[in-house]
Amino acid sequence: MIRYSFFSFLSGLLFALGLSVSGMTEPGKVIGFLNITRSWDPSLVFVMGGAVITYFILFRLIHKRSAPLFALQFSIPERKDIDLPLLGGAVLFGIGWGLGGFCPGPAVASIFTGKPNVLLFAGSMILGMVIADQLRPLLSGKTKHLLNQGFWKTGNPDKKLEPATATGTSSNSN
Amino acid sequence: MEILEFSWLPALAGGIMIGTASALLMAFNGRVAGISGILGGLLSRWSPDQWWRLTFLLGLVLGGGAAYHWAPEAFIDITENGTMQVLAAGLLVGLGTRIGSGCTSGHGVCGIGRLSIRSLVATLVFVGSGMLTVFFSGGLQ
Structure with missing residues (x-):
């Protein structure tokens, strides 16, 4: 379904903008987060926190529908x-x-x-x-x-x- | 431990954008926005119903390109990692995310956001393993 792929393009675009706004495209910031025993950069906690809470809320709303807007069914891992x-x-x-x-x-x-x-x-x-x-x-x-x-x-x-x-x-x- | 100065607002705003982008992919295409899964799925087999993977990645590459055009400072790399270290890092990330069925986005954002125990465990393990690695490698010199 080529024409519906345009919407996943939009999602990828926003995803990339989010990554660059959040500072996650700076490898030094990520290593700063992992460097918890020395000098710690807590940025990633806010990135992950913001992303997880947003996804948690929106996923609950989306999942009330029986199917996604442009596909036949939701493909969600069940393991x-x-x-x-x-x-x-x-x-x-x-x-x-x-x-x-x-x-x-x-x-x-x-x-x-x-x-x-x-x-x-x-x-x-x-x-x-x-x-x-x-x-x-x-x-x-x-x-x-x-x-x-x-x-x-x-x-x-x-x-x-x-x-x-x-x-x-x-x-x-x- | 010393806490570095950091700006929580862009971090939080970027996180909300990532969460929204991931939710849009679920609402539109019914798919989990896990980058390793999307890329790996494309590499392992091609079929016409894979178009959404290709266009998502295209959006990710072009969105990153646009951000780099507007704000190149968001892509600064101060790590000065050598060639062998970057090569090893890439190989391990590729292997690990495919064997472990996910990365920071698939397990960390979408999985935990769905309250999946499997993803929570995976996230705790890769964050812990990353912290140990940085502890032993000395972090940024």
């Missing part, structure tokens, strides 16, 4: 389990965030600056994403194995694991 990829991925992401001071949004929004570090970061981030997609089957096999042993299980009744499948995937991932 509730805390699994190893979630935790491990977040740890890796945090290390990269702390090293570079960029997360994906500000990196993409900064591309037009043409700065070598921004382009290098964006390029290697895309490479990392492509590698992660190649690793996915392997990782999910490993997690199923762990889940089957009872680790990380916080209750996800929708996904009952077949013992045979779990054994099969675990042997692949080892």
